Amino acid sequence: MWRSLTSIIRPCVESSAAPEQQRDILKSVSKTFYIETFGCQMNAHDSEKVIGTLEHEGYLRVEDEAEAGLILYNTCSIRDKAEQKVFHRLNEYKRMQGEGKKFAVIGCVAQQEGTRIFDKAPYVSLVSGSASYRNLPQMLARLEAGENRITGLDDRQTDETFETEFVARTNPHRGYITIIEGCDKFCAYCVVPYTRGKERSRAANSVIDEAIRIADQGFTEIQLLGQNVNSYNDPSAKMTFAELLAAVGSVPGIKRVRFTTSHPRDFTKDIVDAIDAVPTLCDHVHLPVQSGSTAVLKAMNREYTRDWYLERISWIKAAKRDISMTSDIIVGFPGETEQDLEDTATLLEEVGYDQVFAFKYSPRPNTPAVTLADSIPDEVKVARLQVILERQRAIQKASYQRHLGEVMEVMVEGHNHQRGQVTGRSSQNKTVNFTVTDPILPATGSYRTVKITQTFPNSLVGEAVRVN
Known part of the structure; x- marks a missing residue:
């Protein structure tokens, strides 16, 4: 558990310590931080890197923003109105401006909005995208020197983001490893290529070395991360993604290996073969389809058809192990018809997913789809989303019943x-x-x-x- 700052400093300040010692103690209060994280597992792991770096630089993490000298907001830009939510949250922090606190916006919205954040929230002192976290020590030094409007926004192509020296693993039971950053797919609705940059993969030996370190720390479960994790392309040209999975699953002490998120275009049969062959690889595949309509998939620039996707599903269903399948669905994409929606609903039934994460389409900044006429009213999107959720709930009820007595x-x-x-x-x-x-x-x-x-x-x- 994090410690209360008050409980740490009060006994010291109220003691008979000399005035100069008390000044040193109170000065250290500014080197406290509070971090709030939104988004996916990659954002959570990014925060672990940030926390590890801050702690190495002498900062103490606190559980209450009122006790923090530095407040960091790790943002996600995937969901609807992400920017508005960020600025609303920053406006809540504004009341603390007069208390001498510093504010930092990091992550995807920081990369997306850039220096506009300073204009909308002038009390923010630091804005940084995820690829610049390795430069945090220098940015913190500038912040401590009284500098404002510090940015780390220009490193989206670097692969140095993988080699983070300090990581505070805050999940008590799972160790995360990022093996690929960015995305080259440019789906019409998705902002990731613009916030995370192009795909760049981490060398397999570096991934395995970190897996060994994680196992040595006592973790038994590892999750490999990437915006398109199975698009992994080992720069040392030694391992395929499936081979890397098997290698991580063979690390002594590791009992479970997960991976997320897969892209159907790069999902190959050898991944299923690896799950069958290596018991430590979890029998679960998250394979986002987004729509069951080939016409909508084309409009989304997913570059596969319904039948092409279902072929990958057939590989999973033919496996020796009972592999759980989950997916993502977007309803209400511009031009989606009632028949397109029905195609998605019937896909749910044909696949038999164990879980689906379904969302209404919302335009994201800089994406190709933002120029499309979003002709589907929000109330229609809400109704369509409910159709998908109700269909999926019935499927899940039957799916989960197969485990009774197991x-x-x-x-x-x-x-x-x-x-x-x-x-x-x-x-x-x-x-x-x-x-x-x-x-x-x-x-x-x-x-x-x-x-x-x-x-x-x-x-x-x-x-x-x-x-x-």
Whole structure:
């Protein structure tokens, strides 16, 4: 747990310390920080890099922005009205401006909006995109010297972003490794190529070395990250993505390896073969389809058809292991018809996803689709989204029921004391809530064998069983 700054400094300041010592203690208060993170796992891992760097530079992380000398806002630009939400949040921080606090906006919205952030929120002192985090020590030194309007926005093509010397792994049970940054796909609706830059991959030996370090730190689960993780192209030309998966899965001490997010255009059969062959690779694939209509897919510039996508699904279904499948869906893309929506709904049924993340289309800055006439009213988008969610809920209810009576290994992620349950996750990435008979609850990151006794559309319920 983070420590309260007040609890740290008050005993010192109220003691008989000399006045000059008290001044030194109070001066150190400015080297405290609070970070708020929004977005995907890559943003969460970016924050781990930022936290590690700040702590190495002598900063103390606090759990309350009121106690922080530096407030950082790690932003995401994917969702609807991301910029407005950022500036709304910054406006909430504005009330602290008179307290001598410094403010930093980092991440995708920072890269997207650039120096316009200073114009809209002049009390912000630092704006940095994710590729510039390795330069944080220099930017912090400038900030401490009293400089304002500090930027780190021009490094989207660098591959040096992978070699981050200091990482504070804040997830107690999973270690993240970014293996590829950026995107070359330029889907019509997506802002990622403009905020993260072009695709550049990390050398396989560097990935494996970090996996070994993570295992040595006691982690048993690793998640490989990338905007298009399976577009990985080893610059040393030694390993395919599937081979890298197998290599990370073979690191001693690692029990589970996950990866996200895959792009259908780069999803190859050898990935499925690797999952079949290497038990530590989790039996779960997240393969965003976005639409079940070939016409809409073409308008989105996804560069595959419905049938092409379904061929990849057939590889997964033919695997020896029962591989869970999840996806992303966008409804209401400009030009989408009722038949297009029905094509998406029937795709859900044909695939039988275990979970779908569905969203209304919203125009994103700088993307090709922003020039299209968004002719579908918001109320229609809302209704269409509800159609997809209701269809998927029925599919999930039937899908999860297949686990009734099954015995599975579950990694402990937390405890629900109110319900008297332990919360965990299966290899298929499904939430499992279960009870134990032991008086001492199992530790976070440990594993338990659980028999499933009840199923719901979004979770499983069970009881821990002993394995002889």
